[in-house]
Amino acid sequence: MLLKIKLFFLTTSVVILISSCGGNKQEELNTTDDEIQAVGLDSQKISAQNVFNTISSRATILELTKLSNAEYNVQLLNNPNDVSRYLLESSRALNLGVYGADLNVASIYDQTQESMLFFKCVSIIAKSIGVSNSFDENMGDRMTANQSNRDSTLSIITQAFKSADETLRKNNRPGTSSLLVAGAWIEGLYIACQTAKETKNEPIVKEIFAQKESLDNLMELLLSSKLPDETAYVLEDLKAVKLIIDSKTDNVFTLNAMKELDSKITDLRTKIISSK
Numbered sequence: 001m002l003l004k005i006k007l008f009f010l011t012t013s014v015v016i017l018i019s020s021c022g023g024n025k026q027e028e029l030n031t032t033d034d035e036i037q038a039v040g041l042d043s044q045k046i047s048a049q050n051v052f053n054t055i056s057s058r059a060t061i062l063e064l065t066k067l068s069n070a071e072y073n074v075q076l077l078n079n080p081n082d083v084s085r086y087l088l089e090s091s092r093a094l095n096l097g098v099y100g101a102d103l104n105v106a107s108i109y110d111q112t113q114e115s116m117l118f119f120k121c122v123s124i125i126a127k128s129i130g131v132s133n134s135f136d137e138n139m140g141d142r143m144t145a146n147q148s149n150r151d152s153t154l155s156i157i158t159q160a161f162k163s164a165d166e167t168l169r170k171n172n173r174p175g176t177s178s179l180l181v182a183g184a185w186i187e188g189l190y191i192a193c194q195t196a197k198e199t200k201n202e203p204i205v206k207e208i209f210a211q212k213e214s215l216d217n218l219m220e221l222l223l224s225s226k227l228p229d230e231t232a233y234v235l236e237d238l239k240a241v242k243l244i245i246d247s248k249t250d251n252v253f254t255l256n257a258m259k260e261l262d263s264k265i266t267d268l269r270t271k272i273i274s275s276k
Contacts, residue, residue, distance in 0.1 A: 069199065070195045070198060070199045070201070071198075072105075072106075072109040072111055073194075073198070074106075074111075074114060076105075076190075076191055076194050076195075077102040077105060077106070077118070077191075078095065078098050078099060078102055078121075078187070078273050079273075080099075080117050080118060080120070080121050082273065083095075083099070083121040083124050083125065084124075085276065086125065086275065086276065087276050088228075088230065088275070088276060089129055089176060089228075090175075090176070090179055090227075090228045090230055090231045090275075091272075091275040091276060092125050092128055092129050093129060093176045093177075093179035093180045093183065094179045094180070094182060094183035094231070094234070094272045094275065095125060095183060095272065095273065095275075096122060096125040096126060096129065096164075096180050096183060097161075097179070097180045097181060097182060097183020097184035097185070097186075097187065098183045098184070098186070098187040098269075098272060098273060099118055099121040099122050099125065100122055100157065100160075100161055100180075100183075100184050101183070101184045101187035101188045101191070102118050102121075102187065103115060103118040103119055103121075103122055103157055104154060104157055104188075105191060106118050107143070107147075107153045107154060107157065108154070110147075112144075112147050115143065115147070115153075116140070116143075116144075119135070119139075119140055119143065122135050123135045123136070123140070126164065129168075129176060130167070130168075130171070131163075131164040131167050131168060133163070133167065134160045134161070134163040134164040134167060135160050135164070139156060139160055142156050143156055143157075161180070161181075161184065164177070164180060165177045165180070165181065168180070174224070174225040174226065175225045175226045175227045175228065177225070178221050178222050178224075178225040178227070179222075179227070179231060179234070181218065181221060182218060182221075182222060182234055182238075183272060185214065185215075185218050186234075186238075186265065186268055186269055186272065187269060189208065189211060189265050190265050190266060190269040192204060192207070192208050193208060193258060193261065193262040193265055193266070194262075196208065196255065196258060197255060197258075197262065200255060202253050202254060202255065203253075205253040205254065205255060205257065205258050206253040208258065208261070209245060209248050209253060209257075209258075209261075211245070212242075212245050212246070215238065215241065215242055215245065216242070218238065219235065219238055219239070219242065222234065222235050222238070223235070230275075233268075233271060234268070234272070237264065237267070237268040237271070238268070240264050241261065241264050241265060241268070244260050244261045244264060245261065
């Protein structure tokens with residue numbers, strides 16, 4: 001029941017934020033060029049907040065997987081030894097999101113040693129793209145101090161990503177920030193699909209298809225950002241994911257219904273973690 005309440009609250013919050021965006025668009029008609037540009041930036045920031053709010057529901061999905069007796073499986077996560085392979089800023093941003101989601105997973109399963117390993121990966125990439133202040137030693141100390149409190153550690157991770165997003169946008173790097181968010185979203189959905197298959201847990205399948213709104217927000221965010229050419233595949237593949245989710249018109253949430261979605265999100269995730 002608590003999980004359902006959390007998910008309802010998060011979804012309601014996102015709906016309110018989207019409604020606010022809609023209202024702002026109508027007011028742009030009688031503004032100056034400078035005001036239009038300012039409103040555009042504000043709308044982009046709100047869109048980022050929308051995605052972050054629904055990424056919190058990633059934690060709800062992962063919590064649901066643990067309650068369904070799913071075992072911690074490090075093989076599902078990105079290999080920490082690959083952290084040095086990412087050379088382009090776009091690849092680093094995407095995989096910062098991936099490793100951040102993996103840090104979430106390790107924390108949820110109380111894997112203290114591996115949490116610190118994934119935190120190290122996050123810190124290395126964060127430093128390379130100029131957001132080391134968001135993932136510094138102080139964050140690591142806070143996570144260690146709160147390792148017995150799962151909600152606190154997840155909150156610390158979420159706040160760090162919000163801080164990184166703000167830093168990148170203040171420095172006129174919305175594309176890098178958007179890719180970071182995309183990496184986290186994609187990794188979360190990938191892990192949820194794999195866990196649903198392993199546990200044969202159909203309630204997880206239902207939650208996976210309930211991510212339509214967060215996907216819409218993510219795509220809006222990516223479309224509004226200046227993405228480098230080498231990452232065009234991310235948006236194209238997410239469009240295919242959206243078509244699959246949008247085509248789900250019945251209320252039958254079986255593992256069979258998830259097959260096509262699982263295949264597409266796995267392909268996309270493989271491209272991300274294999275990039276240079």
